[in-house]
Amino acid sequence: MDLLAVTAFGIVYGVATLVLLALGLAVIFGMMGVINLAQAEFLMLGAYTVLLASSHGASVWVGIALAPIVVGLVGIVIERTIIQFLYGRMLDTMLATWGLSLALVGIVTLLFGPTTEGIATPLGYMAIGRYSIAHYQLFVVAVALGSLALTWGLFNRTRFGLVARATMQNAGMVAGLGVNPSRIYMGTFAFGSALAGLGGAVMAPLTGVVPTFGLAFIAKIFITVIVGGPVILLGTTTAGGVLGLVESAVSYASTPIYGQVAMLVFAIVLLRLLPQGLSGFWRRGV
């Protein structure tokens, strides 16, 4: 019974981390169509924000709250200086963001060195029968749900969200109606960056914070967003749910190697059967 409970929670937790980390990319890649190969470094910058905040005496929570703001601002700078000139030029974007990714890793390594002092996982743990669960894992699940709700609300319940969705569909028409699409692109990119920053920040107290922090996640989150398909929010959540379920369930039953293999095989089969992604045949929306 206790094993069943912790396994079930482990699966929920696996899904939550995947969705949380993939959400920023879902906005930037899924919605805007920008293949941002520096997304891993946005996660890393979020993690470093927490690290810097805590090494300057602030609490981990302050760091986690600051991370989306900091990375969002970084996103604005990057969008204005690089991305805005490359919309619609997929290969050029990939090249530029790949360079950006290498540069960010290099800069952070130069500034802070290849190893840095990390942050211990805050909060305690609770026992479930013979097993135990860290309270922080509950927090991760809560943050994932919160960011999902926030993103959904922003794109479906606000004027900015409406205009943003319209801009992605037909920027010319939006411009004709008197809205500057360039601003909207910037805002959406910043929001995607901020979400990535939050994801990285939340993961920081669970893993080691090193300049190559994001590399461990990047393949998985790209797969999640691609499998998710065109309906970005629900698609990404469903994909995160399905892939996370497969990976966690197989990891629990055997080892993490088979978990990863199973997830990749599942993703390939899924994309073969549904080339548009899981949400390819759904009604369009966010």
Add this chain to the structure above:
Amino acid sequence: MDMTRRDVLRSLCVAMGTTAGVALGSRRASAQADIPVGSLLDGTGPINIYGRPMIDSTRFAVDDVNASGGVLGKKLRLVQIDAQSDNQLYAQYATKLLVEDKVAILMGGITSASREAVRPVVDKYKQVYFYNEQYEGGVCDKLVFCTGVTPAQQLGTLIPWAAKEYGKKFYTLAADYNYGHISADWVKVFLQKAGGTLLNQEFIPLDVVNFDSVIKRIEGAKPDVVMSLLVGGNHIAFYRQFAATGLKGKIPIVSATFGLGNEQVVLAPEEAEGLVVIYPYFQELENATNKEWVQRWRKRFGNDYAYITDSACTVWNGWHLWAMAVNKAGSLERDAVIKALESGLTFKSPEGEVKLDPASHHVVHTVHLAKVNKTRGFSIIKTFPNVPPTDTMQVCDLIKNPNQATQYTPKF
């Protein structure tokens, strides 16, 4: 400006020709003045947590050799290449160093996978190669010298100690590549000798950061000791999540890899304190050579240097053993240098005196058991003097049987 395309091309060709000429000329001139030596380590990419102290140590060691007169009266010129944590680049750059730069010695490689990428290249171009890093043992190759500590020296002392101290039920976690697999086999060998039982062993890919399922299985199995052979920045997450679920303090962890990547610096003291490791070198060693070495290191690389790792000391040993051998041979000629290296060299290292075993091309180390302390360093708890690398010595005799280029693995 009336410049045709042809003009531009012509001037470009002239310019390139001149630069090439200058470059060639300078290379020829310097080749007479100094001896090129090659180092191939990871300064960037995920393995750079190990590589950075090793690169610093390489520069320091070459300068130290030069400061004390160089070899054969000439200065060493270090050609240092960053392999970027990419095993393909290892083979490519090793070829470049041997063929293009014509280095007198090649040192480098961090993961066992990178060493196995370099070894065929040195065997092909027949040059001496030093692998200066803790590893799984067994490499038996006339051209290759492995100066790092091996399982017989680490696991062979750590496992009997842990079985006596904590209990006989072990649970092994190992990185999923050749190092982890062969070392996990060594754990079985030494555990059997110590009368212990292995409850389970798991191999973890290097990019895994979520250890939730692993930790739950450990909780279910209730081992007396967790044996960690985890590697790299991502695996640091294991120790953190292990502590976060409250298992630290309930189940002790012992490791043959923890600390080489400065894990004790990345983790908070409350997460890592008490973890037991075993190495020949610790920054805290109380001998005079080490005290002076640490002081000189700090002077050169700054007082805030995180921690001088065991790998850094191994690199230092490697360069000095080679320089001693060349001076002893009186020549850079390959076979003469190998003969000198096989003459039973000893070197006064910061870790204490080390001895290069002639037959196996491995090093006899004094190893120390240590616990992670509250100040992100280690406290030494027990010392085992002059432990031989029996894993390799028992199977590998390069004096009697020199035509070998193989790696022995444990047999059951």
